[in-house]
Amino acid sequence: MNARFGACVVALALFVFLLSACSNDGKDGDAGDKTPFLLGSPAWMWERLGGSWTERQDGSFVQSDSSGTAIAVAGEEIWADYELRSSVALTGGEFQAGVLFRYASPEDYYYLIVRSESFVYPSPTLELFRKVQGIAASIGFAELSVPDREALPLRIEASGDRIRVYAGDGEQPLIETRDAAITQGKAGVLTLMSEAEFGPTEVSPIVPFYTAPQPGEEADGKLWSVSRSGDFYDRSFTAPSSGELDIAGDAALLTQGSAGSFIKISVLLNDQVAWPLAGVEAAWPDEQSEPEAYAVRFRLPVEAGDRVTFRIEGDSPEKSVSWTPSLSYGELPTVPLHFRHSEHEIGDVHPYFAENGTLNMYYLRPGGGYEAALLTSRDMLRYEEASLTLKRDAAVSPVKPWFVLGVFYDEQAGVYRSYSGTDGNVMRSAYSTDLQTWYAAGSEYDIPPQPGYAVQRDPFVFRNEDDGQYWAVMTCRKGGDQNGPEGSVCYAVSPDLKSWTGMGDLYAPGNIGDPEVPQMFKHEGKWYLIFSVYDHRVGPTTSLVADSPHGPWLEADKQLLDGEDLAAAQIAFPKGGHPLLFGWIPLRDVETIGYQHWGGDIALPRELVRRPDGLFDVRLPDSVGQAIRGGRLPLPATLDTSPSAVGNLEAAIPGRYDRFDLTFEWQPSDSDAVGGVRIVSDGSERPVTVELDPADGKLRIRSDDVVHSELQVELGSTEAVRARLIVENDIAELFVNERYALAARLMEPVRQATLSLFDSGDAAVSPSGSVFSAAKLYRLLGRQELAQ
Numbered sequence: 001m002n003a004r005f006g007a008c009v010v011a012l013a014l015f016v017f018l019l020s021a022c023s024n025d026g027k028d029g030d031a032g033d034k035t036p037f038l039l040g041s042p043a044w045m046w047e048r049l050g051g052s053w054t055e056r057q058d059g060s061f062v063q064s065d066s067s068g069t070a071i072a073v074a075g076e077e078i079w080a081d082y083e084l085r086s087s088v089a090l091t092g093g094e095f096q097a098g099v100l101f102r103y104a105s106p107e108d109y110y111y112l113i114v115r116s117e118s119f120v121y122p123s124p125t126l127e128l129f130r131k132v133q134g135i136a137a138s139i140g141f142a143e144l145s146v147p148d149r150e151a152l153p154l155r156i157e158a159s160g161d162r163i164r165v166y167a168g169d170g171e172q173p174l175i176e177t178r179d180a181a182i183t184q185g186k187a188g189v190l191t192l193m194s195e196a197e198f199g200p201t202e203v204s205p206i207v208p209f210y211t212a213p214q215p216g217e218e219a220d221g222k223l224w225s226v227s228r229s230g231d232f233y234d235r236s237f238t239a240p241s242s243g244e245l246d247i248a249g250d251a252a253l254l255t256q257g258s259a260g261s262f263i264k265i266s267v268l269l270n271d272q273v274a275w276p277l278a279g280v281e282a283a284w285p286d287e288q289s290e291p292e293a294y295a296v297r298f299r300l301p302v303e304a305g306d307r308v309t310f311r312i313e314g315d316s317p318e319k320s321v322s323w324t325p326s327l328s329y330g331e332l333p334t335v336p337l338h339f340r341h342s343e344h345e346i347g348d349v350h351p352y353f354a355e356n357g358t359l360n361m362y363y364l365r366p367g368g369g370y371e372a373a374l375l376t377s378r379d380m381l382r383y384e385e386a387s388l389t390l391k392r393d394a395a396v397s398p399v400k401p402w403f404v405l406g407v408f409y410d411e412q413a414g415v416y417r418s419y420s421g422t423d424g425n426v427m428r429s430a431y432s433t434d435l436q437t438w439y440a441a442g443s444e445y446d447i448p449p450q451p452g453y454a455v456q457r458d459p460f461v462f463r464n465e466d467d468g469q470y471w472a473v474m475t476c477r478k479g480g481d482q483n484g485p486e487g488s489v490c491y492a493v494s495p496d497l498k499s500w501t502g503m504g505d506l507y508a509p510g511n512i513g514d515p516e517v518p519q520m521f522k523h524e525g526k527w528y529l530i531f532s533v534y535d536h537r538v539g540p541t542t543s544l545v546a547d548s549p550h551g552p553w554l555e556a557d558k559q560l561l562d563g564e565d566l567a568a569a570q571i572a573f574p575k576g577g578h579p580l581l582f583g584w585i586p587l588r589d590v591e592t593i594g595y596q597h598w599g600g601d602i603a604l605p606r607e608l609v610r611r612p613d614g615l616f617d618v619r620l621p622d623s624v625g626q627a628i629r630g631g632r633l634p635l636p637a638t639l640d641t642s643p644s645a646v647g648n649l650e651a652a653i654p655g656r657y658d659r660f661d662l663t664f665e666w667q668p669s670d671s672d673a674v675g676g677v678r679i680v681s682d683g684s685e686r687p688v689t690v691e692l693d694p695a696d697g698k699l700r701i702r703s704d705d706v707v708h709s710e711l712q713v714e715l716g717s718t719e720a721v722r723a724r725l726i727v728e729n730d731i732a733e734l735f736v737n738e739r740y741a742l743a744a745r746l747m748e749p750v751r752q753a754t755l756s757l758f759d760s761g762d763a764a765v766s767p768s769g770s771v772f773s774a775a776k777l778y779r780l781l782g783r784q785e786l787a788q
Helices: 622-627
Strands: 047-049 053-055 061-063 069-074 080-091 096-105 107-113 126-132 137-142 152-159 162-167 177-178 186-192 194-198 201-203 209-211 224-229 234-237 243-248 251-255 261-271 271-276 298-302 307-314 321-325 328-329 349-353 359-364 372-377 384-386 389-391 407-410 417-422 427-432 439-440 455-463 468-478 487-494 503-509 514-525 526-534 538-546 558-560 566-570 580-586 600-602 606-610 618-619 630-634 649-657 662-668 674-678 688-693 698-703 707-712 721-728 731-736 740-745 753-759 770-780
Touching: 047 061, 047 439, 061 069, 061 186, 080 107, 080 186, 080 271, 096 152, 096 558, 107 152, 107 162, 126 177, 137 162, 137 177, 261 298, 271 298, 271 417, 349 566, 349 580, 407 455, 407 514, 417 455, 439 740, 455 514, 468 514, 487 514, 487 526, 503 558, 503 731, 514 566, 526 566, 538 566, 538 580, 580 740, 618 740, 622 630, 630 662, 649 770, 662 753, 674 721, 688 731, 698 731, 698 740, 707 740, 721 770, 753 770
Parallel strands: 389 439
Antiparallel strands: 047 069, 053 061, 061 194, 069 186, 080 152, 080 194, 080 201, 096 107, 096 186, 107 126, 126 137, 152 162, 162 177, 209 328, 224 234, 234 307, 243 298, 243 328, 251 321, 261 271, 261 307, 349 359, 359 372, 372 384, 407 417, 417 427, 427 439, 455 468, 468 487, 487 503, 514 526, 526 538, 538 558, 566 580, 580 600, 580 606, 606 618, 630 770, 649 753, 662 721, 662 770, 674 688, 674 753, 688 698, 698 707, 721 731, 731 740
C-alpha cells in the first residue's frame, strides 16, 4: 500500500486520509465523511509569509501589499491527495495571484497563477507552476477571460501524480498534467506583486484505495466476503461510502481445461453485470492456444452499502484463473509510458549503446542554456537519471554546456569521444572513460571552421572504414536564415582526429533550411545520411541512401522516416540488432500555439529494417511492443460495420477509454476509400481522426480539419492494411504494415473517449462485416507496471 495516505488503518488495508491520529480531535472535517477543511478557521489557522492580510468573518481573505510575494498557508504537511477550492479577485498591482497546494516548504510547492486583463506582459491568464528547491518551472497553462476585480472560482484536484485545474463554472479541466515532484503538503493562497481578494478556501480529501484480499488471505467480513456456489466463485466488496470506484487488475488464465469446458469473468454491482459491456464476454475459448490476460480497468459509481462482486464462472476444475482486483475511490495513479523528466522536457537526444547493452540517452535540457544531461535505460522505456559531469581545466580550451552530442569510441586513445560546436564555427572534442565524467580534449582535436559558411554546428564524427579516415558531418549554412534555402550538410575528414581537412558540401540541394543533427553511417552495404530539415520546426526526419559516402544523394532516394512531430531524431546501434531511431515529441501541438515547443516526451523507439531497394521499413521493436501491452479488453467476436450518420461505413467499439493499444486490419471497400480510427473524448468538440489513405498515399493524424502530422506512404488500394495505434494522454503513435510509423501531439488529452473504425465507402453498396477484422484492444501499461 502507498504510505502517503497516513498511518490509520480501518478494516482491510483502508488507509485513512490526511490525519496523523485516528480520532477526530475537534478539527473541521473528518476522514470518514469527506467534510471540507476550511482554511483560516480556528482548527486550521493561516500561516502568513509576507504581505498585509485581512481576514473577514465570511471566510474571505484580502491581501493589500503589492510590493512583493505574499503567501498564506494552512493545514498539515502530510496532506497528500485532495481537492482545493477557492476564488480570487485581482484588485491591484501587477494583477496576478492564485492558490498553492502541496506546500512542503517555502522552496517546494505547486501554485496556480491567475492573470487578469490588466497584466501588462504577454503571458497565459492561467499558468500552473512547480517550485522545487526554489526553482520554478511552468507545467501547464490555459487561456481564459479574467476581468479585473471579479471573483474567479478555482478548483484544484491533486491525486497521485495527476493534477487538474478548473476555473469558472466549467466542468472540464482547463489544465491537466502529471507531475510527481511533490507528493504532499499544506494548501493556501498567494499574490505576486499584486493585491487580491480570496473567497473561502477549502480542502476536501480524495479517499484512498482498498485492496482485495490476496489468495489465501483472511477476508475482512465488513468489507469483503468470499463465496462459492456451483460454477460461481465470488469475491464481494461492500462500499463504505459513496463515490466513484476505479477498478483495476488483470485476470490471467493459468491452465487450460478439458475440451468443451468454459471459463469467464465478470464484475457485478448489486448482482447486475457492470463489466464487461452488454453483448461482450471476457471468456477463454478452448481453441485459444496462448490465452491472453484480460485487462479489468474501469470506473464504477457506487453508493454506500453497494455490493461489488468479482465473479469467476467455470465448469472445469482443471482450469484456473489468477485475478487480484484492486479498488480506489478516485483514479489509481499511472506513471506515463512516454518519458519526460520530472523537472523539464527532453530536448535533442543523442543515444549511444554501451558494450553492456545499456542505452545512454544524452540529451539537451530546455531553457536556453542547452545543458547536456544523461539518462540510462535497459529496455528503452524506463529511464533513470544518471550523473553527467564536465571536469574543467583552465589550461584547456573550454567546451560549451552541450559538450556531449553524438558519441563514438576512439580505439587509438582508448576513450569515448564526442564533438560539439563552439564559438567561431569551431567543432571541439570532449572525451570520457566511463561515459559519465567528461573532459575537454584541447585545441589539438579542434575541427577548424571552413570558409564560406555563416553557420557550422551539430557535428557527428565517425570512422569511415571505406577510406580509413574519420569523417565529421555538420549542419551548415552559407547565408540566409534557419528556415532556408541555403542549408546544407558539409563535412571534414581526418586521419587521426587532430589534422582536419574541410571538404565543403556533402549535400546542398539549394532549397532547404538547416539540416539539424545530421548523421551518416554504412549499413548492409549502403551509405545513409540522416537529418531533420528545419522549417519553422525540427522535423520530419529525412533519410538519403547512396552506394558511396560521397553520394550522389538523389531526391529519388529520399525517405521520410516519420512525420513532423518526431523531432530531431537520431540513430543508435544496439549490438547485433537493427538500427534504432529515437526522437522527442513536442510538449504542445504546433497547430494550437503557433510554434514548435522545444522539448517534450521521448517517443517510442523505431526499428529500421533495410528493404531490398535500400530504403527502410520503420517498425515498433518487438521487445517494446510486447512490454507495453497489458491485458486484453473484451470486444465482440466481430465488429460489423453499419452506416454512419454521413452514410459511410463505421464499426463502433464498445466502451470509453483514456489510454489504449489498438490493433486491426482494414480491407478498403473500394479503391478510393479512406479508413482508420475516430476518437471522440467526452465533452470534446475536436474528434481525433487517424487516417489511412491509400489513394492519396498518406497517413494522417488530425483533430477536426487540423492535421498534426502526416507521412507519404505506399499502400495498395485493394490490399488489407494492418495497423497498431497507441494513444496516451495527448500523444498518438501509429504503426502500419510493419513498414511505417507516425507520431503526433494532439490538441488535447484523450479522456473517456469513444472509439470507432471507419471506411469512407458508400454503406449502401459495400458489404457489411467485410471491412474490418482482427480488431483487438489492449490496456496500455504505465511505466511503473512494466515487467522487470
